[in-house]
Amino acid sequence: MDRSPAAHTPAPELATHTTLPRPSPGPLIEHWPLDRGVVFLNHGSFGGTPHAVLRAQDEFRRLMEREPVAFWVESFEGLLDTARQAMARFVGCPPDDMAFIHNTTEGVNTVVRSLAWAPGDEILVNDHEYNACVNAAVHAASAAGAAVVTAKVPFPISGPEVVLERTLAAVTARTRLAVISHVTSPTGLVLPVERLTRELQSRGVDVLVDGAHAPAMVELGVAQLGAAYYVGNFHKWLCAPKGSAFLYVRPDRQGRVAPLTVSHGLNSPRTDRSRFRLLFDYVGTVDPTPWLATPACVPFVSGLLPGGLPAMRDHNCALALRGRDILAAAIGAEPPAPDAMLPFMASLPLPAHSPDREARLAARPTRYADALQDRLVHHWGVQVPVWRMPALTPRPARLIRISAQVYNTLDQYHYLAHALSRELARERTL
Template identity: 35%
Template sequence: MPRPATLSNSSPSFGAPVRAAFSLQRDYTHLNHGSYGATPVSVMAAQRIWQDKLELEPSRFMRRDYKPGMRAAIAALAPRLGVGSEGLALVENATQAVNAVLRELDLPAGSDVLITDQTYGAVKNAARHMSARNGWNLRSVTLPFPAASADEIIAAYSAALDPAPALVILDHITSPTALVLPLREMAEAARARGALVLVDGAHAPGMLDLDLSAIPCDWYTGNLHKWMFTPKGCGFLWTAEVQRATTHPLAISHWYQQGYDAEFEYVGTRDASSQLCLQSALDFIDAHGQDAIRAYNTALANEAADALAARWGTERGAGQELTGHMVMVRLPDGFGSTREEAEALRDRLTDEFRIQIPINPLTGTLWCRLSAQIYNEMADYERLAGAVERLAG
């Protein structure tokens, strides 16, 4: 679907009118959907029904309702990812999925594992831990930022594939820099050199029109609690057929050796309501229209980034080609350049102006990461601009 250049052809019901559908505190400006998502009230009500069902009759629920509930949730999700139910497991989050994959990898000591300088911190730590434990050689490639084009990213990445790594961990959408990476081309380049490919697509479900069958990878994990409106604790791990027999959940439990799908389905007694209520999140999306949500969020992110960069005389972290529903904008000079200064500014925006937005130190200065979700509108970013200007002055 072509991306709209402006908000004018988007749904008039988004922005302030839809805010009541979420529990978000009214007197805050929420510009950080990317980190933790936000769950609609209707989805939280559906989650509560699942929790009530469990507590009403725990034994019956666990013996009779749990498995069909999980299977129905997976079956509802699969077509939205372009795959079948087999090999698609629900997990708590992307961090657990990455850890599960890395824990089972049987690579000889001395194998090269390639990440990037924009790999998510928790994933980087998991790779560091398993590399130290197994004697793997962890390498990192620096990706261009600000990023001019997909071609520039592919060129930088391809150059780092020599010597060939045994495993690459690739982001679909980067966390510290909010770039939608040219994943298919990067994964193809890694595969061509014989590498296993693990994709961290934490931000992609909902934001991008995913077709996992077209991405050459061994594992793909994504979160549904970010851009697909589920409660926290709902993500997935899709595993290519060739890897399923040797990929296991972090917690080995009762259904061990009963196949990939069964093993991931039951990982011990827990509250799985955030996964069981997945259909209600899909219903919320369908009620508003997945295409309409994507079009609005993408247009809003681009328009807000252009407006702020123009107002501050700065720049955005990437053009429309590499932008989804999040985008970096460089702050005016004078706020410093360190992680501590970034956190201090973030705290002042929260405490003094009630604005939630991540601030990252990059390129020797500070950048903010804007998120755009259907409850946002241009006035939210104008409030941010005003607050930054007051603090700068």
């Protein structure tokens, strides 16, 4: 669909709303094939793969398709080992304890559906967890008469201690596993995973960290963290091709976990590789090029700004906070979380309408999670998520979550602030 400013024709009754010119992204957009006509403030959902990494992936694809049999039989294992060496170093774990997988949803499913649950067992989550991953836990638990218990973590939130308190208060003698986001999806909060892991595991509760957003955003030391399981996406903030993620399993837990797809590894006579490696490294014919191209992301993200990855992290954190402040000022909201809990993303609760109007607005037909997002995308050309979150206090309301990547500019957040104010005013007439 063409969403360039020239092709965009606002609905006649709303023409006066578009009083600001749509801002362009910053100069570093040259590295990405992103549509310059879209104000793209959602790197967080599906990442964005730069030209350099797509080229690296293309090379692997060409190699594979030139002679597919030789590729799989002779080359694949060595290429995968090389990519794993590089990425294990990047996330901070021994390569033998890490497997490439396609995405975090797959990784969470892999763990919760591998473990043997007994009736009465509990899996602990909190209400900022990603819906698909909670579903995976519910699915695995319900098949065995086990239960998923949800710790209530407020938003707005005063600090990481609240997460610790609420999580530990929800632990019972039956809690076997806690699934905890390193960085939460709806609220963009970095959770105190080091303290949570230590406290939970000292109470006999294994921790599965959902690190979907963490690689590149947060400095990782996965093995040192000590969690039984860690899953992370390379295809979000590290900018890998879609379908590149990793699963770390602590050596003492590797015997409990098998991939969702069991292939030749199960009865392989090989003794030169662990069972974990034989099971996970071949799960049938897939496109392995996202994994093989992922090491090319490390020099890419490190080369974006002088000062390397630490400079990119500082830049994106500062930009997300500036963006949040611009938006908060425009809609009269208080920042709902301390700055230190927000790397690269920031969510703001939107002012609530009357319950009747909220119900009417929630019932509007929508392609995105909320019709407000449809309006921001299709009328204003801004890509930014809006969703309803039951955990919000004092009552469920909508959140908007901005992302900050090096190609974003302050003008883009000002434009969103303008668009959002106009749309909230428009909603008050509906």
